[in-house]
Amino acid sequence: MCHSEKIAEHEILENRKIAEDYYLMTLKCAYLQKAQPGQFYMLSPKKSNHFLSRPISLFSQKSNGDLQFYYFTKGSGTLELSHMKPGEKMIAQGPLGNSFTKVKSPLLLVGGGVGLAPFYELIESRRETMSFELLAGARTSTGLEILKEFKAISPDIDQSIYEASDDGSVGMKGFVTELLIQRLAVKYFGAVFVCGPTPMMKAVAKICRDRGIQCFVSLEEAMACGVGACVGCSIETPTGMKRVCKEGPIFDATEVFYE
Amino acid sequence: MSKLEVNIGGLQLKNPILTASGCFGFGQEYQEYFDPNILGGVALKGITPEMRKGNLGRRVVETPSGMINSVGLQNPGIENFLKHYSLEIKQTLSHTTVIANINGKSVEEFVLLAERLESLKHIHAIEVNVSCPNIKQGGMSFGVVPDLIKQVTQAVKKVSSKCIIVKLTPNVTSIAEMAKAAEEGGADILSLINTVQAMAIDIESKKLVLGNGIGGLSGAAVKPIALRAVYQVKSAVNIPIIGMGGVSNWRDVVEFMMAGASAVAIGSASFKNPMIFPETVHELSNYCQREKLESISDIVGIVHKN
Numbered sequence: 001m002c003h004s005e006k007i008a009e010h011e012i013l014e015n016r017k018i019a020e021d022y023y024l025m026t027l028k029c030a031y032l033q034k035a036q037p038g039q040f041y042m043l044s045p046k047k048s049n050h051f052l053s054r055p056i057s058l059f060s061q062k063s064n065g066d067l068q069f070y071y072f073t074k075g076s077g078t079l080e081l082s083h084m085k086p087g088e089k090m091i092a093q094g095p096l097g098n099s100f101t102k103v104k105s106p107l108l109l110v111g112g113g114v115g116l117a118p119f120y121e122l123i124e125s126r127r128e129t130m131s132f133e134l135l136a137g138a139r140t141s142t143g144l145e146i147l148k149e150f151k152a153i154s155p156d157i158d159q160s161i162y163e164a165s166d167d168g169s170v171g172m173k174g175f176v177t178e179l180l181i182q183r184l185a186v187k188y189f190g191a192v193f194v195c196g197p198t199p200m201m202k203a204v205a206k207i208c209r210d211r212g213i214q215c216f217v218s219l220e221e222a223m224a225c226g227v228g229a230c231v232g233c234s235i236e237t238p239t240g241m242k243r244v245c246k247e248g249p250i251f252d253a254t255e256v257f258y259e
Numbered sequence: 260m261s262k263l264e265v266n267i268g269g270l271q272l273k274n275p276i277l278t279a280s281g282c283f284g285f286g287q288e289y290q291e292y293f294d295p296n297i298l299g300g301v302a303l304k305g306i307t308p309e310m311r312k313g314n315l316g317r318r319v320v321e322t323p324s325g326m327i328n329s330v331g332l333q334n335p336g337i338e339n340f341l342k343h344y345s346l347e348i349k350q351t352l353s354h355t356t357v358i359a360n361i362n363g364k365s366v367e368e369f370v371l372l373a374e375r376l377e378s379l380k381h382i383h384a385i386e387v388n389v390s391c392p393n394i395k396q397g398g399m400s401f402g403v404v405p406d407l408i409k410q411v412t413q414a415v416k417k418v419s420s421k422c423i424i425v426k427l428t429p430n431v432t433s434i435a436e437m438a439k440a441a442e443e444g445g446a447d448i449l450s451l452i453n454t455v456q457a458m459a460i461d462i463e464s465k466k467l468v469l470g471n472g473i474g475g476l477s478g479a480a481v482k483p484i485a486l487r488a489v490y491q492v493k494s495a496v497n498i499p500i501i502g503m504g505g506v507s508n509w510r511d512v513v514e515f516m517m518a519g520a521s522a523v524a525i526g527s528a529s530f531k532n533p534m535i536f537p538e539t540v541h542e543l544s545n546y547c548q549r550e551k552l553e554s555i556s557d558i559v560g561i562v563h564k565n
Contacts, residue, residue, distance in 0.1 A: 004291065004292040004293060007534060050321060051321050051531065222319050224328070230281070230527075230530060231304075231313065
C-alpha cells in the first residue's frame with residue numbers, strides 16, 4: 001500500500017538446497033537495486049511466524065535485478081526461510097550497510113562456511129578489475145558445496161580457490177588459517193577480507209596483524225531494525241560504539257579485534 | 260481541521276501516530292523510506308547527561324510475537340546531542356512534533372537535561388523516562404515509587420516550559436497509582452507502557468541470551484498488557500495518555516484509543532515494516548471516513564462510556 005524502494009515484496013524463483021542446512025534463494029526483482037558486495041538485506045517471508053526479519057548477506061545480484069541469498073539454517077528464522085517455495089512472496093529490505101572497500105589487488109578472500117556468501121558477488125562484480133585468491137573452509141564438505149557456484153562464474157576461477165575442511169572430506173585437512181599462512185608466505189596480497197565464525201575471523205585478523213597486512217572482517221550480529229535506528233547490534237570499538245548494520249558489517253579488523 | 264488532528268497537553272498533532280522512543284533513532288534512519296513529517300510526532304531516542312555505551316554483549320533477541328532488548332540507553336549524551344544531532348533534527352523534522360526523551364539517575368540529572376533542552380524551539384515536548392528498566396541504577400527506582408515520580412515530575416515542570424510527558428513502566432503493582440503521582444506532580448501527558456521486564460535462555464550454551472541478562476519485552480506479545488494499563492490509567496487520571504506497547508496495525512491504534520489513549524506510538528513493529536507509519540496514518544483516515552467520525556478523538560476512551 002505504501003511503497004519505498006528500500007523495502008519491497010519479491011517472488012521466490014528458486015529456493016535450492018545446496019547441501020544439508022545450506023540453501024540458495026533467488027528472488028525475482030523487477031529493478032536493479034545497485035547493491036554493493038558486502039551489503040545485506042533484511043529478509044522475511046511475507047507470511048511469517050516471526051516478529052523480526054533476518055539479516056542475510058547478499059550472495060549475488062543479477063544484471064536483471066534478481067537477488068540471491070545463500071543462508072544456513074541456524075535457527076527458527078532461517079529454517080522458516082528454507083521451507084519457502086517458488087512462487088511464494090518474500091519481503092526484502094535493502095541493500096543495507098557498508099560494502100567491501102576497493103583496495104589494492106591482489107586480494108586474499110577467506111570464507112568460513114556460510115561466510116563464503118559475500119565473496120560471490122565480490123568476485124562476480126569485480127573480477128575484471130581485481131585479482132584474488134579465495135580460501136574456503138568448513139567443518140565438512142557440505143559447507144563447501146557452494147563452491148560449485150563460484151567455479152561456474154568462469155572456467156579459470158577454479159585455480160584461484162583453495163579448500164580446507166576440518167574432517168579432511170574435501171581439500172586440505174585442517175583449518176583455513178593454515179591455508180592462509182601458506183598463501184601469505186608465498187605471495188604478496190594487498191589486503192585480506194574475511195567472513196565466517198568469530199573465532200576464525202579473530203585468528204585470521206591476528207595472522208594478518210602479525211604480518212602487517214590490512215584485514216577487513218564482515219561481522220554478524222543479532223539485529224532488530226537493520227538500519228541503525230534501534231542500536232541493537234552495536235559493538236564497542238576504540239573509536240566508540242559502532243552499529244554493525246550501519247557503520248558495518250565490514251570493519252577494519254584492528255577496529256573490532258583489538259585486544 | 261483534519262479528522263485526524265488531535266490536541267493533547269498543549270501539543271497540536273496532525274494525527275495521533277507517533278514513533279516510540281528508542282525505535283526511531285534521532286529521526287534520521289528512515290528518511291529513505293518515508294517523510295517522518297507525515298507523523299503526528301517523533302519521540303527521539305533516550306538521552307542521558309553523559310555519553311553512554313549501553314550494555315555489552317548481545318542486545319536483542321526475538322521471542323514469540325515480540326522481542327527483548329537490553330540496549331541499555333546507548334546515546335551520545337546531552338552535550339553531543341546538542342552539538343551534533345540537534346540541527347539535523349531541526350532541519351529534517353521541521354513539520355512534525357518532536358519529543359525529546361530524557362533519562363536521569365537522580366532528580367538533578369533530569370533537571371539538568373530539561374534545562375539544556377529548554378532553549379531548543381524545535382523540541383516541543385519532553386518525555387521523562389522514569390521507567391527504562393535496563394539501567395541497573397536509575398530509571399527503575401523512580402518509576403516504581405509514586406513519591407519519586409511526583410518529585411521528578413515537579414522538578415522538571417519547574418524548569419521547563421515545554422509539554423512534559425511522563426513515561427510509565429508496567430513493571431509495578433499498580434500503574435494507576437504511578438499515573439496519579441505523575442498527574443499530581445504536574446505532568447501534561449502520560450505515556451505508557453514502557454517494555455515489560457523479561458529474559459531468554461540459550462539451552463545449548465546454558466547461558467542467558469542477552470549480555471545484560473534481563474531486558475525489556477516489546478512487540479505484539481505485550482499489547483494486551485499495554486491495553487489494560489491504558490484502560491486503568493484512563494479511569495484514574497484526567498490528563499491525556501499516549502498509548503503504546505505492541506501496536507502492530509491501525510486496528511491496534513483504534514483499540515488503544517478506545518481504551519483511553521489520545522495518541523498512539525508505534526515501536527518495535529516498525530523494525531520489520533517501517534512502512535507501518537504511513538500505512539497506519541492512511542488506514543486511520545479511511546477508518547474515520549467509514550465510521551463517519553468528525554474527529555478521531557471521538558473514539559478516545561469510548562469503552563469507558565459503553
